Amino acid sequence: MRQATVYIDSNALQYNLNRVKQLAPTAQIVSMVKANAYGHGVKDCLAALADSDAFGVACLEEALEIRALGYQQPITLIEGIFSSDEMQIAVDNKIEVIVHQQQQLDWLRAHKDAYLANDLKVWVKLNSGMNRLGFKVPEIIDVINSLKAEGFSCVLAMHFANADADNHPLNDQQRVQFLQVKEACAPVMGSCCNSAAIYKWPELNFDFVRPGIMLYGASPFADKTVHDLDLKPVMTFTAEIIALNSIQAGESVGYGSTFVADKAMDLAIVSTGYGDGYPRAFPKQNYVVVNGQPTRVIGRVAMDMIAIDATGLDLKLGTEVELWGQNRLVDDVAEANGTIGYELLCRLSARPSRKTK
Numbered sequence: 483m484r485q486a487t488v489y490i491d492s493n494a495l496q497y498n499l500n501r502v503k504q505l506a507p508t509a510q511i512v513s514m515v516k517a518n519a520y521g522h523g524v525k526d527c528l529a530a531l532a533d534s535d536a537f538g539v540a541c542l543e544e545a546l547e548i549r550a551l552g553y554q555q556p557i558t559l560i561e562g563i564f565s566s567d568e569m570q571i572a573v574d575n576k577i578e579v580i581v582h583q584q585q586q587l588d589w590l591r592a593h594k595d596a597y598l599a600n601d602l603k604v605w606v607k608l609n610s611g612m613n614r615l616g617f618k619v620p621e622i623i624d625v626i627n628s629l630k631a632e633g634f635s636c637v638l639a640m641h642f643a644n645a646d647a648d649n650h651p652l653n654d655q656q657r658v659q660f661l662q663v664k665e666a667c668a669p670v671m672g673s674c675c676n677s678a679a680i681y682k683w684p685e686l687n688f689d690f691v692r693p694g695i696m697l698y699g700a701s702p703f704a705d706k707t708v709h710d711l712d713l714k715p716v717m718t719f720t721a722e723i724i725a726l727n728s729i730q731a732g733e734s735v736g737y738g739s740t741f742v743a744d745k746a747m748d749l750a751i752v753s754t755g756y757g758d759g760y761p762r763a764f765p766k767q768n769y770v771v772v773n774g775q776p777t778r779v780i781g782r783v784a785m786d787m788i789a790i791d792a793t794g795l796d797l798k799l800g801t802e803v804e805l806w807g808q809n810r811l812v813d814d815v816a817e818a819n820g821t822i823g824y825e826l827l828c829r830l831s832a833r834p835s836r837k838t839k
């Protein structure tokens with residue numbers, strides 16, 4: 483059997499969840515498990531994250547999967563529902579919605595009695611400058627105050643566009659608007675912190691924090707590693723060596739013959755490629771770790787295979803190579819590929835086998 487394997491470390495997930503608890507001790511934790519738990523596999527991740535106060539997902543299908551697996555915690559649809567018929571399903575399954583535009587308010591109001599009877603909160607999204615979803619100031623103040631007057635229990639929700647950046651002017655604008663609306667609608671619950679904001683602005687944790695990437699042990703910051711943040715990588719992606727070769731100076735490797743050896747060298751061929759979700763672009767030199775040692779990826783990444791420099795490494799057929807994990811951080815692989823850890827984790831294909839410990 484072809485060996486490309488994704489290992490999920492449940493203890494690391496629990497460790498990272500505890501880090502959120504340390505950093506935001508008074509807030510409820512809405513663990514973001516959208517996109518199949520950032521590519522980690524929602525079923526096993528939910529088991530490890532069962533101590534979360536609530537879960538956050540991007541659509542009704544993801545929420546229903548959580549219910550089907552038997553979890554009873556509140557679930558928030560962070561983009562709300564996408565059609566009126568989804569509202570009844572959300573209510574029946576005790577799923578909370580965000581409202582970010584008028585049509586969603588109408589759908590909510592059409593199901594008001596059932597929504598309130600099920601004791602569901604409504605999350606109202608502030609657009610404070612990210613300009614994707616939400617009501618702007620001052621409209622949102624009317625929206626929240628009207629919903630409150632109708633008996634709804636509201637959470638003022640906002641998402642920072644630059645929580646990972648130091649001194650971005652939009653951070654101040656977003657924070658100020660959030661606080662302004664919170665005061666104008668007082669008392670109202672609040673939620674504006676993702677992973678980066680949980681680290682940066684403990685004073686903004688309020689009632690609910692919404693950690694995503696930090697739970698999975700990748701860094702929200704370009705200039706801080708998960709080790710700096712005291713987080714543990716949850717996913718280790720490995721593949722096995724399936725062939726060993728030697729080439730002479732002047733010989734090339736792989737599609738496009740982009741790599742030409744300048745001296746004699748040994749190669750190991752590893753059973754992974756972009757068909758598994760291992761990225762192909764690599765504008766910078768990329769590395770894997772084998773037997774605890776970093777070594778170069780050589781030539782182009784193909785659909786099913788990569789070549790690595792095996793010179794002086796005494797590698798064997800069947801040796802497991804770490805593509806990312808504890809020793810080769812997914813954030814570093816992403817950086818070499820001109821992207822972010824989030825994307826590499828989410829775009830793993832279904833092909834690698836999965837093992838949870």
Ligand SMILES: Cc1ncc(COP(=O)(O)O)c(C=O)c1O
Pocket residue numbers: 514560641675676677678692693694695696702
């Ligand atoms: C509304 C919202 N909250 C929280 C998160 C979690 O963000 P992060 O993974 O950076 O912690 C996301 C992720 O995209 C989001 O869209």
